[in-house]
Amino acid sequence: MRGLLRRLSRRLSERQMIALLAVVVGLLAGLGTCFFEMLLHGVKAALVMWFPVDQAQVLYLIYPAIGIVLATLFVKYIVRDEISEGVTRVLYAMSRRDSRIASHNCWSSIVGGATTIGFGGSVGPEAPIVLTGAAIGSNVGKLARLNYKDLTLLLCCGAGAAVAAIFKAPITGVVFVLEILMLGITSTSIFPLLLASVTATTTALIYRGFDPIIAVTLSEADVFVINQIPLYILLGVCCGLMSYYFTSMNSIVGTFVKRLPSQAKRWAFAGVVLGVLIFIFPPLYGEGYEGLTSLMHGNVTALFDNSLFFKFSSIEWVAIIYVTAIMFFKVIAMATTNASGGVGGTFAPSLFVGAFMGAIVALVCNALFDWNIPIVSFTLVGMAGVMAGVMKAPLTSIFLIAELSNGYGLFIPLMIVAAISFAVDYALDRDSIYTKQLRMRGELLTHDKDQSAFVFMKLEDLMETDFIRIKENMTLGDIVHIISSARRNIFPVIDNFGHLLGVVQLDDLREDMFKQDRWGRSITYYMIQPPYKILEHEQVQSVLPRFEENHTWMLPVVDRNNRYLGFISKSRILNAYREALVKISQ
Secondary structure (H helix, E strand, O other), rough: HHHHHHHHHHHOOOOHHHHHHHHHHHHHHHHHHHHHHHHHHHHHHOOOOOOOOOOOOOOHHHHHHHHHHHHHHHHHHHHHOOOOOHHHHHHHHHHHHOOOHHHHHHHHHHHHHHHHHHHHOEEEEEHHHHHHHHHHOOOHHHHHOOOOOHHHHHHHHHHHHHHHHOOOHHHHHHHHHHHHOOOOOOOOHHHHHHHHHHHEEEEEEEEOOOOOOOOOOOHHHHHOOOOHHHHHHHHHHHHHHHHHHHHHHHHHHHHHHHHOOOOHHHHHHHHHHHHHHHHOHHHHHHOHHHHHHHOOOHHHHHOOOOOOOOHHHHHHHHHHHHHHHHHHHHHHHHHHHOOOOOOOOOOHHHHHHHHHHHHHHHHHHHHHOOOOOOOOHHHHHHHHHHHHHHHHHHHHHHHHHHHHHOOHHHHHHHHHHHHHHHHHHHHOOOOOOOOOHHHOOOOOOOOOOHHHHEEEEEOOHHHHHHOOOOOOOHHHHEEEHHOOOOOOOOOEEOOOOOOEEEEHHHHHHHHOOOHHHHOOEEEEHEEEEOOOOEOOOOHHHHHHHHHHHHHHOOOEEOOOOEEEEEEEEEHHHHHHHHHHHHHHHH
């Protein structure tokens, strides 16, 4: 394979080679997506599709726990690597691993995701598919020995192709890469992205047919009318607040579950929480697209299938409470699944919650005011609203819903709700559900090249350690003999345990170093305290201002116990910054 790629690279120009590889990546990502969906459908068909709709099913209490245990064991003993939080891992690979993703991710996320979701884990298949597509792009690029720029482009082609294939939405695949993965828009990047997305979508259409993933058609009653704008503004605000609840609750539940002292306790907690929630609210099973589609068609009673409340499905206020509870508990179920060891994403849950948010607004207006608000259009627009807030991706959400449902007549309300939801959620939390942890760790690439340059820089790589350490009990005479072989003009003073006590500068010794009568002085006489100590693993962008504040070019680095590690210089950071800026600019 590598030999073939080498021969092709000699015959084709760089752009032609990237275009050809983009088609290959799109084809492989499309096939991977189709295989994932077939595997997931097979697992769900074997487990739940034979349930009578008018009976509650006790098996819902144990299925999710089994799925999470199987997925966790698969990851721990077979994969032996983290494969959850797929989109975040793609962003991390771009910023910290030179866009290199382990080859097992080409298949491991498919198996782990299908096991988790098929057994009822309340997460989405998109994140595992995105990681799979990105891994395919990265590994094809590694085989072709591409540089960082082209390897990143091919990784993004794979991620975009996976999104395009799973939703049969090629435009969404391209916009997803530009908005969420934050790839720069250039003529050399757009064309391969288009090729990969179109190829993957075509592959999906061949194997899965032309029906959209959400089979809904807008009738004349569902078309946007001007007097509904106030309601869409209200929906936008509600979606923004729900987006903040989504990300906040995901963080709270995830932190709680991960702090449990053992994996067995995480399994037990997830098994109880998910089992009870899904037993009471069956639409929480899996990614929930079946319930979402029923809701969109105005068939609220279908949400009561296999539920304890099946006989109350025709009571309007019961339906509203039931739908509202499902919306809020979906986030808890999703966060519990992911944190306890399941493999899945937040893409589908954000669509699910958004659909229920839109439906609730329509149902409440119809129940209270008898306004006959179209539930289909509000459900679709609500999906875009919550997704725009959760992912900080209004364009992706707009194009996705338009392509999913052929609902191009809803562009104006889609834009209104997505923009308002994005603005409300951004005012409460500037980060998306994918970028929060990465930004806190300084590992997030953005469209701001100045900021992104710092992402490539690690403090431990820039630290200099070739400084001669001197002990506190040394004298000036001892140092005079050391200076003859020293290449540095600054010396860290440490105790017997390696703790940094201060520094001695050569300039402070010059006056006395040639006066032998002063050689008996303790070196602590000349020691000064550094103006600032840098902690190991600090972010480089937070370190640079310390040099300006303290008017110095060199600062010591210590660990949390004040043990000396080395020095960092302002000039070293600036040189590394220029190199990183050239790297991302090219």
